[in-house]
Amino acid sequence: MYILVSRTGTRSLRVRGLGALGAPDETDLTLTVAEFREFAAEREVLLPRWVWNDTASVYPLLLSGGVRVRRAHDLRLCHAILRLSEATAGSALANAPTSDWDAASPVTVAQETGATLFDLDLGSATAASPSGDDLSEFKAQLDAVAAAAEPGRLRLLLAAESVGALIAAEMQFAGLPWRSAIHDRLLTAELGARVAPGLRPARLEELADRIRSALGESTLNPDSPPELLRALNRAGVATASTRAWELEKIDHPVIEPLLRYKKLARLLSNNGWFWMESWIVQDRFHPEYLPGGVVTGRWATRGGGALQLPHQVRGAVVADPGWTFVVADAAQLEPRILAALSADTAMATAGRGVDLYAGIVASGVVETRAHAKVAMLGAMYGATSGESGRLLPRLARAYPRALAMTEAAARAGERGDVVSTRLGRSSPRPGPAWHDDQGRATEAGATAADERRARSQARDWGRFTRNFIVQGSAAEWALCWMAEIRKGLWDLSGTDGTGQAGHGAGQALTNPFQNAPHLVFFLHDEVIVHTPAELSDRVSAVVTAAAETAGRLLFGDFPVDFPLTCVVVDSYADAK
DNA sequence: TCTGCATGCAGC
DNA sequence: ACGCTGCATGCAGA
Numbered sequence: 001m002y003i004l005v006s007r008t009g010t011r012s013l014r015v016r017g018l019g020a021l022g023a024p025d026e027t028d029l030t031l032t033v034a035e036f037r038e039f040a041a042e043r044e045v046l047l048p049r050w051v052w053n054d055t056a057s058v059y060p061l062l063l064s065g066g067v068r069v070r071r072a073h074d075l076r077l078c079h080a081i082l083r084l085s086e087a088t089a090g091s092a093l094a095n096a097p098t099s100d101w102d103a104a105s106p107v108t109v110a111q112e113t114g115a116t117l118f119d120l121d122l123g124s125a126t127a128a129s130p131s132g133d134d135l136s137e138f139k140a141q142l143d144a145v146a147a148a149a150e151p152g153r154l155r156l157l158l159a160a161e162s163v164g165a166l167i168a169a170e171m172q173f174a175g176l177p178w179r180s181a182i183h184d185r186l187l188t189a190e191l192g193a194r195v196a197p198g199l200r201p202a203r204l205e206e207l208a209d210r211i212r213s214a215l216g217e218s219t220l221n222p223d224s225p226p227e228l229l230r231a232l233n234r235a236g237v238a239t240a241s242t243r244a245w246e247l248e249k250i251d252h253p254v255i256e257p258l259l260r261y262k263k264l265a266r267l268l269s270n271n272g273w274f275w276m277e278s279w280i281v282q283d284r285f286h287p288e289y290l291p292g293g294v295v296t297g298r299w300a301t302r303g304g305g306a307l308q309l310p311h312q313v314r315g316a317v318v319a320d321p322g323w324t325f326v327v328a329d330a331a332q333l334e335p336r337i338l339a340a341l342s343a344d345t346a347m348a349t350a351g352r353g354v355d356l357y358a359g360i361v362a363s364g365v366v367e368t369r370a371h372a373k374v375a376m377l378g379a380m381y382g383a384t385s386g387e388s389g390r391l392l393p394r395l396a397r398a399y400p401r402a403l404a405m406t407e408a409a410a411r412a413g414e415r416g417d418v419v420s421t422r423l424g425r426s427s428p429r430p431g432p433a434w435h436d437d438q439g440r441a442t443e444a445g446a447t448a449a450d451e452r453r454a455r456s457q458a459r460d461w462g463r464f465t466r467n468f469i470v471q472g473s474a475a476e477w478a479l480c481w482m483a484e485i486r487k488g489l490w491d492l493s494g495t496d497g498t499g500q501a502g503h504g505a506g507q508a509l510t511n512p513f514q515n516a517p518h519l520v521f522f523l524h525d526e527v528i529v530h531t532p533a534e535l536s537d538r539v540s541a542v543v544t545a546a547a548e549t550a551g552r553l554l555f556g557d558f559p560v561d562f563p564l565t566c567v568v569v570d571s572y573a574d575a576k
Numbered sequence: 577t578c579t580g581c582a583t584g585c586a587g588c
Numbered sequence: 589a590c591g592c593t594g595c596a597t598g599c600a601g602a
Contacts, residue, residue: 224598225583243584266585269596294592298588305594308586334588334591381590388590456589467591471588524588524592579602587593 002073003027003043004134005052007061015039016135018051033065040067049073051138055165055291063173068512070490074162075137076101077292081161082144087154087424091144101132150424156553157423160479161292167482167519168289168299174513175284176317176520177530183276183316190312191264194273204268207261214254222261270305271313279304285317289522296468297425297475298524307523317528317572324533326517327575328543328566329526330481332356335376337474340551340560341422342405346398348560365398366391379406380470382463406466413465414458421472422554430461473554477562478525480550485527488542489517492535528572536568 002018013036017025031039040048051073052058062069079101082088145154188194192202200208212220215235222228225242232239237252244262247255279285285304293300301307319325330336335356339347350359360372371387375395378388379402396403409419413427416435420426434457440446441454493516517531517539531539543566551562569575 221598226598241583262585266596270586270594296592298592300593302594305586305596307588307593308595310586312586329588378590381592383590385589459589463589463591471592526588577602580600582599583597584595586595588591 001043001046001048002051002138003048004138005050005058006134007058011061013058013061018135018138033061033067036062037065037067040069044070047071051075051134053132053134055162055169059166059169060173063169063512066512068170069166070487071159072162072166073138073141073158074165075134075141076103077161077165078141078158079137080292081157081425082141082154084418084426084428085148085154085424086418086420086426087148087150088144091140091147093140093144096140099132101137148424153423156480157425157476160423160476160483161297163483163486164291164299164479167486167522168291170513171519171522172286172288174518174520174530175281175286176528177283177319178280178285179283179316179318180276180280182318183280183313184273186313186315187267187272187276191268191272197274201268204261204264207257207264210257211254211261214252214257222258223265228258267310267312270308271310275304294475295428296472297421297479298471299475299522306521309523311573314575315571315573319530319533319570322533323530324536325520325569325572325575326529326531326536326539326543326566327526327569327572328529328540328547328564329576330478330547331563331565332376333477333525333562334380334470334474336560336562337422337477338380338402338406338470339399340555340558341469341473342402343558344399344401344405345559347402348558351561354563354565360398363398365394379403380467382406382410382459382466406470409469410462410466412462413468414462416458416461417465419465419469421469421476423473423476425472425476427465427468427472434461474525477550477554478522480553481546482519482522482527484546484549485529485543486519488546489519489529489539492538492542493517540566540568 001020004014004016004018006014008014008030011033012030013033014030015027015036017027019025029039040050047070049071050069052075054076055072055074059069059072079093082091082093083102085094088094141158145151145158148154184194191204195201208220208222211222212218215231217231217234220227220231228242229239232242232254235252235254237250237254239246239250244259247259279287285306287304287306288302289306290300290302317325331354332351335347336351338344339351346363347356350356350363350365353359355369357369357372357376360366360376361369366372366375371391374388375391377383378392379395383389383392392403412419416430416438418426418429437450437454437457441451515532517529517535519527520530521528527543529539529543544564547562547564551560565576567575
């Protein structure tokens with residue numbers, strides 16, 4: 001059962017029943033959020049799929065009214081997938097002229113209204129985006145999927161992408177518990193007492209002085225890389241850059257204070273007091289998640305650098321009193337994805353235990369875990385030189401199917417061809433400039449430089465497509481994992497007697513997560529669930545079972561494991 | 577003064 | 589000459 005939902009105003013929604021699409025439903029109503037809550041509750045037993053243009057534009061409004069939904073279809077995100085997918089290349093949708101359904105990025109409520117990310121009041125929100133005819137777009141999408149060779153995979157992908165959008169909105173709404181007081185103590189311990197913006201805290205000032213005296217430059221600003229580089233060279237330090245990993249190799253009295261300075265200066269500028277005041281509201285961090293924000297299907301984020309939370313500050317992520325975190329991450333996800341994608345049973349066997357790299361060592365392929373890791377990463381990223389490059393032939397002998405698959409993806413990219421993930425997300429084609437450069441290199445008057453340039457760009461694109469199939473399929477696994485976690489938590493909170501929470505669309509709470517375990521963070525292959533402490537065992541079981549289900553959804557009976565490290569902690573810093 | 581680019585580094 | 593990101597900062601050019 002499908003129900004189309006569109007925003008008609010700041011707080012009103014139009015709902016149109018589509019029945020099962022062959023048998024149209026006459027429902028066509030304009031509802032307030034409160035009325036929508038009742039409407040949705042009445043239909044919940046029918047497991048409706050709510051179809052809307054843009055989750056980021058509609059769902060926050062529902063959440064602010066205390067409404068959660070189980071299933072959705074995000075037309076914007078699904079359009080983006082179907083437009084590019086090889087599996088739907090012949091469809092009317094893929095061949096239509098570009099429209100605002102192809103707009104590059106979501107228009108969020110915050111952007112529409114100029115509201116801050118935390119202002120969930122939605123004051124003067126305007127129409128949703130994109131604004132195209134949702135019903136005909138939905139039909140075009142269903143047609144495109146139905147005509148695909150393996151519609152099941154695409155259906156799974158679209159469902160996973162759409163539930164991902166629900167989860168993204170819910171996580172932004174709920175926020176990651178973040179204790180400003182702890183963060184402040186942590187910063188003070190590292191940097192010294194807080195000082196006015198523009199000044200250096202004591203620890204940083206001391207280090208700057210030590211750097212200046214070690215270099216004999218009393219006015220040096222260590223925050224300016226060019227200035228620092230010149231000073232280093234003048235002092236006889238032979239380096240071409242000021243990168244930390246270059247400086248580490250050098251033996252000179254300035255190096256130790258300089259490296260410490262860089263580390264602390266970065267903490268201050270990226271996650272210092274200013275960051276804290278900008279992003280932490282009532283002990284919650286509310287980054288905006290952007291499902292499908294990366295071409296591979298990974299999520300991007302906006303605001304607060306949520307993809308780069310340094311380990312240094314994770315101690316400030318502490319569960320509420322009486323609550324705890326279940327923190328889980330998939331162990332060596334990408335190599336396992338590659339093993340399954342390529343049906344490389346030898347590599348899958350190496351991954352039978354919790355440590356795939358140890359399994360590779362145990363099989364006698366390489367001597368150390370570090371070698372196994374660097375070799376695998378090299379295979380997936382396209383390394384050609386260094387230790388990684390040297391180890392690749394051994395990996396290729398042990399795992400010919402897996403390595404053949406990454407090689408084939410790279411060759412396809414070098415030709416300018418498209419590659420696809422397990423569920424059917426396809427890579428973009430290289431742009432006209434890329435083709436121009438390739439063409440120029442084959443013309444009569446091509447110079448050596450033309451050829452070098454073309455070859456280099458072809459290899460660049462090959463490394464991109466090589467990685468695309470693995471990173472993109474891993475992103476699909478992660479979406480399925482989270483979708484199953486969400487489903488498990490939903491059912492858990494509805495049956496455990498903790499009270500009113502959990503029955504989504506029908507509940508009367510303002511905050512739908514107030515009493516129920518819920519996802520609060522996601523980062524590629526890692527999730528955090530915030531849960532009442534007494535449910536942590538059951539939440540862990542849900543998270544673990546979800547990983548197994550995700551593996552089956554993507555790879556059926558192929559014998560590949562996706563083990564997790566899953567811990568129950570009060571602070572994120574204790575997770576690993 | 578504003579904007580875009582380069583550098584450097586945090587995460588996976 | 590090893591994939592995908594986001595963000596702060598300094599700096600050059602408009």
